[in-house]
Amino acid sequence: MKLLIASLLASVTLTAAQAADIVATGDLGLVVERADGSLLLVDRSDRAAIGRIEGLGDLSHASLVYSPDERFAYVFGRDGGLSKVDIVEQAVVARVIQAGNSIGGAISDDGALVAVSNYDPGGVRIFDADTLEMVADIPTGSKTIGLVDAPGRRFVFTMWDSGETWIADLSGDTPEIKKIPDMGANPYDALITSDGRTYITGLFGEDGMTALDLWQDAPEPIRVLPGYGRGAEELPVYKMPHLEGWALAGGEFVLPAVKHHQVLWVDATTLQETGRTETYGQPVFAMARPDGRHVWVNFAHPLNDTIQVIDTLTKQVVHEFKPGPAVLHMEFSPRGNEVWVSVRDAGKVMIYDTASFEKLGEIDAASPSGIFFTARAHRTGL
């Protein structure tokens, strides 16, 4: 009987954790709490926080990706920390300091490899997604930006200093690297289309952007919008725009301009400019709602209390509102019916209906910045 009770007790100690585990992971997400180095676990369906994971170091410019099963998040901290978080157990299960200053990461299409791009020392390091053991070290001699995953166990990334893009193929035993020079002066960020075909770098050192068609055996740099701001007065840049939030909207790319209060529209096939929309401030994120009909834009300091919504057909602003001080990030539900907005200095994540613009709820969070829903696990280039 004593034995039986012991065995029962052992079971019971697991039960509390397990009762909480009967949540499927498809509608969860993590919000970066930058001041505290913690992650807030949120449930989209309940529009609520359901846990907090602490001890993640410096999250002042953090991003993360998910494992294919939507159970683990790989968190890339500004301090070079790479952490593996189990969102079912709500715990950090592995953590390495892999560099001195890192700038983002990606996960291979099969979920087996996690890559991190670093400023110091400049390059890309690749880790086993299971154990976080380093499996490849790719020094580049440059600050390395715009790291994305591409189909076929590939990673693509670009050098700020040398203006080269490298394509690293990890499908064999050793990484095969293809180098593409002449991408332009000081690429500062990049994006890959959701089909993994087109890689576009934004340039800080010159007006314009550069695209690569990754379906070609030897991709050549294609200039996009060369000199788009020439003649216009350049405005000071308080915050570099992000390209990662980009998406295809009705056959056009929508991109935040640098040094101009505009978003730029580019035909996705011809890569020719199709229009510009004047905006309230310097855009930081210009994010297409998943259906592409609307583009939501937030802005750099000191105009970062405002969001504008642009209609893709007319390219006109159709809605403008002020969620609160320091709107840092927006994340759409995967099918686009809601958007979640980080309002850092209000200490809130605000939730809106994207059709009616009605506010649906809010969640307390400590200096929230990036919001990452688990549905990202199933997409290329996020």
Place this chain on the structure above:
Amino acid sequence: MKLLIASLLASVTLTAAQAADIVATGDLGLVVERADGSLLLVDRSDRAAIGRIEGLGDLSHASLVYSPDERFAYVFGRDGGLSKVDIVEQAVVARVIQAGNSIGGAISDDGALVAVSNYDPGGVRIFDADTLEMVADIPTGSKTIGLVDAPGRRFVFTMWDSGETWIADLSGDTPEIKKIPDMGANPYDALITSDGRTYITGLFGEDGMTALDLWQDAPEPIRVLPGYGRGAEELPVYKMPHLEGWALAGGEFVLPAVKHHQVLWVDATTLQETGRTETYGQPVFAMARPDGRHVWVNFAHPLNDTIQVIDTLTKQVVHEFKPGPAVLHMEFSPRGNEVWVSVRDAGKVMIYDTASFEKLGEIDAASPSGIFFTARAHRTGL
């Protein structure tokens, strides 16, 4: 003490189920076992079956959709049965017989409503996703096909007999229905693009297809490939092709021809034909790999032992192989690195690497047909 033990036992009875529940749901899937009316629960990461759910009635032409949290599947049986399955508990949690003969279903973008299209009585019925209570009945006086979800809590469906497409908007208190006549003779299936903008019906009663731009306030039928087979000898149709597996491949639609051994390529912007590829048999599914670089095609009886893979750039067949007798369905992992193939008469699901075409594994299944990964929860129109 007695009380304590009772309480312990109550906890223990939950434990076995809960231990199994510490699987995240992002990499799971269901395989329809048509002969037995059961569903095989599979784990993509393990390439293995992890459970079986029985008692689902006639699954001879079944499909299913997932709740936003990837926990529940809504299963549409040929016999009019609508079943709600909990894949965490591996149990049928609700079931209604909602019509005499049904042909597919969809789930609204917010996950709140499940819609079923019926042959008998013809029309669409809409159910509360939580309880399966009927919340709207939309008789159409026709066999109803091509039911898809669209952004903004809308469903779109088409009438075989009258050639009308209806757009039902469920965002308000009562359904608002917009009717578009003259879609063509005997529409037999339809698709919606993943951005929810373009709806395309295949026609059985005439050569060609008809598209609608759902971003327009009053969408007008647009003829696509009118008379594409005129002059060519029509071949007998053993199995109607499916359009649901369609996807955009590098800016083009790829569509199985009806009554011809061809797939058709259509520019996604202009809706003009851009090419044809001769195939081994009458295509049933022409499915773009998620990156769009390849299209995988299976065929109607008696040529249904074969798969052809077509390169999107060259429109040439680059690979052909015979997985076994009666290849019924193919499902890509969401990022496209693997494809899972139902080979009914081999009693197997076969798993292939989509880059090397190497076989990675196989799973026993009883007369498998449709394969549905949970990642579908996050996509429009599946």
